[in-house]
Amino acid sequence: MATYRTGIETKFKIENAAKKLFYSKGVESTTYAQIAKKANVDISSIVYHFKSFDNLMLEIKNHLSKDRKLLIKEKINIQYPNNNFAEMILNGVEYRKKMELYAAYPKYYRFYRDVYYKVQHKSAESLIMNMYDKELSLNLDLKQKILYESIITPFQFTVPDFFFSEKVQLNPHEVCDFHVRYILKTLGQTEDFINKHIQTTTEISSNIEITCDNSMNLS
Structure with missing residues (x-):
C-alpha cells in the first residue's frame, strides 16, 4: 500500500x-x-x-544534464589522463555527445524536447523570437534554412525531421558544428578559433563512448 x-x-x-x-x-x-x-x-x-509536475520534469532534466556532463568528464580523464582542456572544450564535447544521443535514441530526445517545450519554452520565447526575426531576413537555401531553424526552435522537431529531412540529409555532427559555429561567431570568435575548437572537440568526442542507458541510469 x-x-x-x-x-x-x-x-x-x-x-x-x-x-x-x-x-x-x-x-x-x-x-x-x-x-x-x-x-x-x-x-x-x-x-x-x-x-508541481513541471518542477518534477525540470529537476529530472537538470540532474540528467549534470550526470551526463560528469560522465563525459570522467571518460575524458580516462582517455586523456593529463588533460588540461578548457571548460569550453569540455562543454563542446558534451554538446556533441548530446546530439549523438538525440539522433540515436528517439525516446531520449522526446524527453528533453518535452521538458524544454513544456517547462522552459516560455522563458526562452523572447530570445527565440528575436533570433527568428533576424534570420527571416536572410536568403537561405533549404539546407541552411533547416539548420537555422534547428537553432531557433530546436525542440519543435521530431527526431527524423531534426536530423534527416526528406529533401536534405543532416547528421548530428553536422547540426552540432553548425550550432557551435553560430554561437561562437555570435560571441565574436575568429574563424581560426572556431575551426580549431571544432577539430579538437571532434577528436576528443570520437574517443568517448556514451549510451542512453549509462547517461540516464535507467537500470
Whole structure:
C-alpha cells in the first residue's frame, strides 16, 4: 500500500520512477498516479517534494544534464589522463555527445524536447523570437534554412525531421558544428578559433563512448 513519505530517499524514488516513465511512455502519457504507483508512495508525497509536475520534469532534466556532463568528464580523464582542456572544450564535447544521443535514441530526445517545450519554452520565447526575426531576413537555401531553424526552435522537431529531412540529409555532427559555429561567431570568435575548437572537440568526442542507458541510469 502506498503511503505518504518524506525524506531524501523518497524523493529519489519518486524521481527515478518518473524518469523511467517519462522515458518509456512520454511526458504526455505519464500521470501522478502512475508515478506514485511505481515509486510506491502516495500522490501527496510527490506534491510535497516537487510542488508541481513541471518542477518534477525540470529537476529530472537538470540532474540528467549534470550526470551526463560528469560522465563525459570522467571518460575524458580516462582517455586523456593529463588533460588540461578548457571548460569550453569540455562543454563542446558534451554538446556533441548530446546530439549523438538525440539522433540515436528517439525516446531520449522526446524527453528533453518535452521538458524544454513544456517547462522552459516560455522563458526562452523572447530570445527565440528575436533570433527568428533576424534570420527571416536572410536568403537561405533549404539546407541552411533547416539548420537555422534547428537553432531557433530546436525542440519543435521530431527526431527524423531534426536530423534527416526528406529533401536534405543532416547528421548530428553536422547540426552540432553548425550550432557551435553560430554561437561562437555570435560571441565574436575568429574563424581560426572556431575551426580549431571544432577539430579538437571532434577528436576528443570520437574517443568517448556514451549510451542512453549509462547517461540516464535507467537500470
